[in-house]
Amino acid sequence: MVPTPITVRVPAKVNLHLSVGDARPDGYHELVTVFQALSMTDEVTVLAAEEPGIDVQGEGADSVPTDATNLAWKAVRLLAEHSGRDPEEPGVRVSINKGIPVAGGMAGGSADAAATLLALNQLWRLELGRDELSEFAAKLGSDVPFSLQGGTALGTGRGERLVPVLARHTFHWVIALDKEGLSTPAAYGELDRLRAESRPNRVGEVEPLLEALASGDPRQLALLLGNDLQAAAVSLRPGLRRTLRAGVQAGALAGIVSGSGPTCAFLCTDADAAVRVAAELSGAGVCRTVRVAHGPVPGAKLVSEEPAHRPTPPQVHA
Numbered sequence: 001m002v003p004t005p006i007t008v009r010v011p012a013k014v015n016l017h018l019s020v021g022d023a024r025p026d027g028y029h030e031l032v033t034v035f036q037a038l039s040m041t042d043e044v045t046v047l048a049a050e051e052p053g054i055d056v057q058g059e060g061a062d063s064v065p066t067d068a069t070n071l072a073w074k075a076v077r078l079l080a081e082h083s084g085r086d087p088e089e090p091g092v093r094v095s096i097n098k099g100i101p102v103a104g105g106m107a108g109g110s111a112d113a114a115a116t117l118l119a120l121n122q123l124w125r126l127e128l129g130r131d132e133l134s135e136f137a138a139k140l141g142s143d144v145p146f147s148l149q150g151g152t153a154l155g156t157g158r159g160e161r162l163v164p165v166l167a168r169h170t171f172h173w174v175i176a177l178d179k180e181g182l183s184t185p186a187a188y189g190e191l192d193r194l195r196a197e198s199r200p201n202r203v204g205e206v207e208p209l210l211e212a213l214a215s216g217d218p219r220q221l222a223l224l225l226g227n228d229l230q231a232a233a234v235s236l237r238p239g240l241r242r243t244l245r246a247g248v249q250a251g252a253l254a255g256i257v258s259g260s261g262p263t264c265a266f267l268c269t270d271a272d273a274a275v276r277v278a279a280e281l282s283g284a285g286v287c288r289t290v291r292v293a294h295g296p297v298p299g300a301k302l303v304s305e306e307p308a309h310r311p312t313p314p315q316v317h318a
């Protein structure tokens with residue numbers, strides 16, 4: 001009997017705090033970061049197929065590779081090798097439906113890799129536990145373990161060592177997507193360059209932000225959002241300064257570049273405020289599209305495990 005296709009839904013992330021240490025000998029930077037999973041998602045379906053391959057639909061699909069460089073395909077090969085299958089002929093197709101901006105600093109590719117690991121674990125009945133899946137995830141990229149785990153988490157090392165964080169509230173965000181993506185290595189490289197020539201401000205300790213998360217007060221959290229890569233993203237894409245200003249002028253509590261950018265995330269007081277900020281920001285003409293999102297949400301999840309009815313989040317297009 002042919003196994004039924006398996007679909008996994010997987011969230012985007014924003015870094016509420018991203019403290020970047022110096023470059024390590026292996027080229028990575030030591031991080032202290034707080035991730036939050038947001039209600040912007042990709043859906044990944046794996047099915048047994050004679051002709052292996054990958055196809056991508058949805059927003060920004062044209063700029064996503066459909067060859068072996070796709071991070072989801074790297075996940076297929078990794079689990080094929082692990083389970084004694086031929087990584088060149090794994091006998092699966094992967095279909096990705098993108099809702100997470102491509103190259104936006106929201107871990108879109110990482111999300112697809114995490115979703116593929118979870119889906120193949122089910123399709124191939126590998127019975128890998130969450131910890132084992134997380135080890136495979138870390139081999140694929142620094143953000144992949146968090147895409148599996150979701151929620152709110154403190155990340156250290158390259159960002160792959162995770163501890164869940166108590167977040168006593170749903171936070172409401174407005175997400176401003178830029179016209180073009182930014183490369184993650186380029187953002188880290190630009191930060192190294194800026195640090196070699198001057199002393200850009202560094203975000204402080206993470207503890208106050210963890211306390212704000214536990215309190216659940218968005219106003220307190222807004223004061224503590226910080227991202228060391230923001231200076232690098234703004235240096236590579238100076239227009240982001242305008243976007244960040246426009247979000248706060250539109251009524252957000254605070255704005256931040258998400259991860260390596262160029263997406264900007266604005267924290268709002270509540271869901272209604274987020275819709276108002278989104279409408280105003282979309283009229284300001286500073287970004288391609290504006291979306292409303294909330295977090296934390298769960299990590300990668302089999303769609304069959306989810307409740308049947310999910311309300312559609314409001315969307316505002318610039």
Ligand SMILES: C[C@](O)(CO)[C@H](O)COP(=O)(O)OP(=O)(O)OC[C@H]1O[C@@H](n2ccc(N)nc2=O)[C@H](O)[C@@H]1O
Pocket residue numbers: 015018027028029030031033105107110140141142143144157158159184185188259260
């Ligand atoms: C910017 C963040 O999204 C914040 O969560 C991540 O640090 C990036 O995570 P990612 O896209 O999964 O990154 P990886 O695929 O592991 O690494 C891509 C490249 O980013 C840089 N990189 C990434 C993580 C890290 N701690 N230090 C780095 O310098 C390296 O140049 C690396 O070659």
Ligand SMILES: Nc1ncnc2c1ncn2[C@@H]1O[C@H](COP(=O)(O)OP(=O)(O)OP(=O)(O)O)[C@@H](O)[C@H]1O
Pocket residue numbers: 063064065069070071072096101102103104105106107108109110112113143181182184259260261
């Ligand atoms: N499944 C995928 N989805 C999106 N991009 C992918 C995927 N696989 C490979 N890529 C490539 O990776 C590049 C970065 O895309 P991605 O959306 O993961 O960036 P990002 O969100 O900035 O990543 P991160 O926040 O983890 O640093 C893209 O330009 C694309 O060429």
